[in-house]
Amino acid sequence: MTQKTFAFVVYPGLTLLDLAGPLQVITGHAAADPSVRVAVVGETLETTETDTPLRIAPSHTFDQVPDPSWVLVPGGGAPTLRALGDEKLIGYLRRAATTAELMTSVCTGSLLLGQAGLLEGREATTHWTFLETLRAFGATPVRQRWADTGSVITAAGVSAGIDLALHLVERMRGEDAARLVQFGIEYDPRPPLGPLDWSLAPRERMRPFVDHTVREGLAGRPELRDKLLAQR
Amino acid sequence: MTQKTFAFVVYPGLTLLDLAGPLQVITGHAAADPSVRVAVVGETLETTETDTPLRIAPSHTFDQVPDPSWVLVPGGGAPTLRALGDEKLIGYLRRAATTAELMTSVCTGSLLLGQAGLLEGREATTHWTFLETLRAFGATPVRQRWADTGSVITAAGVSAGIDLALHLVERMRGEDAARLVQFGIEYDPRPPLGPLDWSLAPRERMRPFVDHTVREGLAGRPELRDKLLAQR
Numbered sequence A, B: 001m002t003q004k005t006f007a008f009v010v011y012p013g014l015t016l017l018d019l020a021g022p023l024q025v026i027t028g029h030a031a032a033d034p035s036v037r038v039a040v041v042g043e044t045l046e047t048t049e050t051d052t053p054l055r056i057a058p059s060h061t062f063d064q065v066p067d068p069s070w071v072l073v074p075g076g077g078a079p080t081l082r083a084l085g086d087e088k089l090i091g092y093l094r095r096a097a098t099t100a101e102l103m104t105s106v107c108t109g110s111l112l113l114g115q116a117g118l119l120e121g122r123e124a125t126t127h128w129t130f131l132e133t134l135r136a137f138g139a140t141p142v143r144q145r146w147a148d149t150g151s152v153i154t155a156a157g158v159s160a161g162i163d164l165a166l167h168l169v170e171r172m173r174g175e176d177a178a179r180l181v182q183f184g185i186e187y188d189p190r191p192p193l194g195p196l197d198w199s200l201a202p203r204e205r206m207r208p209f210v211d212h213t214v215r216e217g218l219a220g221r222p223e224l225r226d227k228l229l230a231q232r
Helices: A016-032 A079-084 A089-097 A108-113 A128-137 A160-173 A173-186 A203-217 A222-231 B016-032 B076-082 B089-100 B107-115 B129-138 B160-172 B175-185 B204-215 B222-230
Strands: A002-010 A036-042 A056-057 A070-073 A102-105 A146-148 A154-155 B004-009 B037-040 B053-057 B068-073 B102-105 B146-148 B152-155
Touching: A002 A016, A002 A089, A016 A160, A016 B016, A056 B016, A070 A089, A070 A108, A070 A160, A079 A108, A079 A203, A089 A102, A089 A108, A089 A154, A102 A108, A108 A128, A108 A154, A108 B102, A128 A203, A146 A160, A146 A173, A154 A160, A160 A173, A203 A222, A222 B107, B016 B037, B016 B068, B016 B160, B016 B175, B037 B089, B068 B089, B068 B107, B068 B160, B076 B107, B076 B204, B089 B102, B089 B107, B102 B107, B102 B146, B102 B160, B107 B129, B107 B152, B107 B160, B129 B204, B129 B222, B146 B160, B152 B160, B160 B175
Parallel strands: A002 A036, A002 A070, A070 A102, A102 A154, B004 B037, B004 B068, B068 B102, B102 B152
Antiparallel strands: A056 B053, A146 A154, B146 B152
16 A cells, blocks of 8 residues: 655744644544554754744654655744745755645745745635735735645644644545544534634734734844735 | 743643643733743653654653642543553642642543542543543543533543633633633634534444553553443
8 A cells, every 4th residue: 555644844933733733633534544644744853842831853854754745834923934044944845845745834834835935826824913924925815714725725823723634634535534533533612702703803912913023033034024024 | 920830741642632722722821921831741851752743842840840720631542541550640630639729631631630539529521432431530421512610620522622721711811811812823613524413423433442442551450441441
């Protein structure tokens, strides 16, 4: 049997849930589908930081998984913007895209796909506070839970990665497979305050935070920083 | 300012999302509330396995966080059952409970609270496939997203930890604080196949899996194994 690899990309400071949600879903699916191999890939195998007190370590290096079939890149705050200048990370995404069936992202991970040149002329989404910055990469921002453009799928912020991953299982193996994983992670969401009421979105409160994040993360890359700030 | 610590307990083989969901929510809240300190605690600081290819490392040892105000223990499969016999882990939970305001769990993490003697006479929940096993710890199983009994709160399977954690933020700091974190993680769930349709739950398919998990995890503790098998 030919195994195909789903590679989850890690880099320092990422948002933990962007990674953990879809990784749980796809690992759960792989337990029932031996044709899928799951790898967590990073530049090295060393333990690295997340945006929580938990530190994480990949299972493989980029070099060990040169041609994954599917790729997911998580997002984050300033560290993700900093990663836009990480040539090894961006190079990995760019090379993987030449052979992968599917490149995906969660949250501001879409900016990394954009930096790798993969969003040009596509519809894409990201965390709601960063949506307009996607224009800096030639993408058309859309407010969707995920934006499926065939070979590139971008998801909205953080928790949207769970929905994205269930969509991927459904796309790969059909409804029954996706439903089995959904029961496995008991994904029957009950947000205590209900779904988000977007009329209450803290837009004004978030704007300086986004500005600060872009300025901090791209301090060393003024051209890209200004390109992003011009859009948001 | 007095800081209170929220301790997230890790042990080998846990289910990643049980931990990562609530950890993301509480860390997000702590960013806006400096009175809350978040720690990930384990027996040692060494990197350990999860039920995914991602390895994780705690930020503190049990000894370094002897008196947390809040504790969350995640669940998992056979490794969680094995952890029922981990005296250091169970001892930490038992000691923490003597001073903590609140002991919480996600998924089969409630069995660990049960083993620490914290569920006796209480309503409690866990992953739907393990619900009846809670009786072995003197608890009354309830089918709820989370069961809040005052000083002990147990959540349902895996993804329920996100809902639990938002409930905790609401309980600690009110609706506005919980809503801010919910916008932060863009928690506006859209399961591709909709909410779980429980008439389709794969009960017969899961039964041998649960049996196998209990037998594997508790191979060295036949008495406890039989007590759990008698309930499920």
